Amino acid sequence: MASIRDVAKEAGVAICTVSRLINGTANVEPETQKKIEDAMKKLDYVPNELARGMFKGRSNSIAMLVPNIQHPWFSSLASEIEKILYEKKYKFMLFSTSDDKQREKECFKLLKSNIVDGIICGTSACTAKEYQKIDKPMVMLDYKVGSKFPVVVSDHKMGGQLAAQEFINSGCKYVIHISGIKVDKNIMSFECHEELDRVLAENGIKSRRVPIQWNDFDFHGYFEMAKCILEEYPDVDGIFAADMPAIAFLKAALAIGKKIPDDLAIVAYDGTYITNASTTRLTSIHQPYKEIAQEAVRQLMEMIDGPEEEDDAEGQGESATADQIDSAKERNTHIDGNLILLPVSVEKGDTTL
């Protein structure tokens, strides 16, 4: 395929002249312009829209980073963000990092140039210090990085409270909850587990957190883990885990003859579409991915365009903050500094606890 160099050669002009014409950075003589346009036509050359961003400083593209695109939570969220950005005439590029720090860093290196105007960061393999170095409009989805970037996130504390209430209501005495293995106080989803422990303890219910490694989204791995845990802790009567491991617990429990929910109450976290796939639908705490997608794009657009270019009335000049908070209340979100918290909700399953 033709490059700008081929076009320059064909037209008999310097590469810079072709650049100037494409990017409108300076006038080009009409005769030269015709030569270049003829060459482009002949070679079927399409100016590099992203490269143009190098000159203009704008690309109308947004990147999203996710740790694992196979995970239904991230694929649902990415799908929703893609739709919203398309309506806003933005291109959307998705990068999946396998929850690998090196891979994530390479993405940021690529994105440090002007190929995108902003980033929606759903990964958390780097440290707060590393994220703070990113010199781009960016919205975080689960990782607090101080005042530099807004975080649009489910109200995970509320998630922990709602889950605890389900276990209290069903008379549980010993709840095991499965979390990720990384311990970083900036990862907000951990608040769910801390809050669950706190509320259960307040109500005299024993609880234990079992951290597990990301395992390439391998259902059989989850299932083996569930079998081991049910064997090792025979007195457990409550399980709290993300959708897929929760479903693995359901199957492992049924396999050893446990009755759901009488012998074992299970609450799934995320509430993605796969909770519908299990024949016995589990009760879940639903993270509002559509609202998170809306809010993340809204925040990012404000960082890119500034609040005065927003369509709606909010965010005009200095007095914006109060208006923004009012408007956020209408959208049922809670703003705390640069944290934008979206309420989660309980979705009752077929096995009412």
Place this chain on the structure above:
Amino acid sequence: MASIRDVAKEAGVAICTVSRLINGTANVEPETQKKIEDAMKKLDYVPNELARGMFKGRSNSIAMLVPNIQHPWFSSLASEIEKILYEKKYKFMLFSTSDDKQREKECFKLLKSNIVDGIICGTSACTAKEYQKIDKPMVMLDYKVGSKFPVVVSDHKMGGQLAAQEFINSGCKYVIHISGIKVDKNIMSFECHEELDRVLAENGIKSRRVPIQWNDFDFHGYFEMAKCILEEYPDVDGIFAADMPAIAFLKAALAIGKKIPDDLAIVAYDGTYITNASTTRLTSIHQPYKEIAQEAVRQLMEMIDGPEEEDDAEGQGESATADQIDSAKERNTHIDGNLILLPVSVEKGDTTL
């Protein structure tokens, strides 16, 4: 963030001079080089890797188009392709088109420039004529476009045959199969349905194809559809559908008191991880997504680098074809012209048919 223009201004040189230095297209005086490098450092400017591709004609990036990233088939495949390309030091960009022709065309317009070296096309909203116009190394995943692009695809005919055999073995008399709505003889997954009809008819089994619209991956939509079909065709005793609708049929059938598989034999197509989520695991025809990912990348790399740059011995010079076919046989694939067919397999569920 700094643009090349800011760097040029800071260094007091022309934009073209900065370009020349970044892209190595011509020598730059050492003194000028220092000025530019100092300016880049001061402004924290990172040369646009993708823009550089505009000059060099190479970007080390690959794009993949999928109709819906939320769909477990496409998210599994994309995830696998990302991992393989990472090993090969290629960047991977994913574009989700919502199965919308206009959106797909916009992606191709963007990709027509040099931001990627090749495309893996999992969409099929355009016509063969439109795909043929793409002037890039490209591998198709389900759509035949004549001799221009290789198609790496599950052996869908084999899929239809294996499914038919499951229904024959379970003594079915009337099988309903759910397909996509678009009728285009170039979409290869249709062969599965044609072959199913053919083999069932040969064995005196009635069958009916019910086309459904893509519905934004809405499980409740699938469930309602399943209920309606079971009501409208009370004598149906076999269902063949993609994973999610197949699970919807399982749930709808159980809800009206049908016994699985005695009253209704269900075979799912794709066999993605979500078939594990249903408490009663369905028998499925497994599409080998890992092998498809490997083969798609292999084909694309051959188009980009040429066969002589391959690491292994295959594909040396003129006599490549025979070697390639031998090598393909070792990989258990079947090459027919530019079709690379990968065998599917039956995965028995909990409800052995």
